[in-house]
Amino acid sequence: MNELEVTKALKNGDENAFRQLFDLYYDRLVAYIVTYTNDKMSSEDIVQQAFIDLWNAKDKLEEFKSPKSYLYTIAYNRFIDSINSNKRHNKLLDVIYEKALRDRIEEDNEVLEQRIVKMKKIIExxxxxxxxxxxxxxxxxxxxxxxxxxxxxxxxxxxxxxxxxxxxxxxxxxxxxxxxxxxxxxxxx
Known part of the structure; x- marks a missing residue:
């Protein structure tokens, strides 16, 4: 099957056509996304999700158009989503860390004050x-x-x-x- 026939079969829910597209583009897409992430494992996750998205949106494929550019666009968008997700996650971690640090400083100041009082009593x-x-x-x-x-x-x-x-x-x-x-x-x- 050529690419256009695979696209038509995929649009009709043919899992073998999906497998053929996966085998044809998976390694290329991973290499493409690695150029952005510099991390093969996260790139593989992104590409796998891109293929899941392709399967879920197969009815939107145009029968007389190669799915290659569509797949690359999905993978790139997934990469951007992962960056935004990481930013939100890191921002949340920063807020939690800052609060924990403030709590620790307040706690340390209280403990330090108690120790100073104890030290003065011992010196007396x-x-x-x-x-x-x-x-x-x-x-x-x-x-x-x-x-x-x-x-x-x-x-x-x-x-x-x-x-x-x-x-x-x-x-x-x-x-x-x-x-x-x-x-x-x-x-x-």
Whole structure:
């Protein structure tokens, strides 16, 4: 059967004619659509859908015209539909991601504020010299040597006071497994 006979048979619902058109154009259409998608699997999906569309619209075929251009048009339109669908899908994912990120930031800020309050309470329970040493180092940014000179104690004493402060902070946060993170934030030395 030539192409025009195949078209006429297809229009009358002949599945063998459809199979013949499929065999004749499938690989060519996939190659054509791959030039747009750069993805063979999605191109195959698009072409298969184009053939389904051709079958569903077989009564609209013109008997004395080759279905080639019609098939290529259907495949191209299916490709455009897939792009638009992906854009809508990606836009929806972006909205969901943005909302999740905003929720996470709000949640993180609340948790961070709670941890700061807890940290302040722990620091308030430190012995006065230990608290003063910690504040001089972490709040004022002084080095151990500078603290030892100001307080009139040895560097070893400053190290000991800082070690004691870190132990109490670690103990206060051990139930949350966050003390390593907080120590990292506190360590400036």
């Amino acid at each position: 329970t430190l012995p006065p010299k230990c608290r003063k040493t910690l504040e001089m180092n972490k709040i004022n940014g002084l080095k151990y040597k500078e603290i030892s000179e100001i307080m009139g104690v040895s560097i070893k004493t400053v190290e000991s006071q800082m070690s004691l402060a870190f132990k109490k902070i670690r103990k206060g946060f051990e139930s949350e497994n966050l003390y390593l993170f907080l120590l990292h934030l506190l360590k400036k030395e």
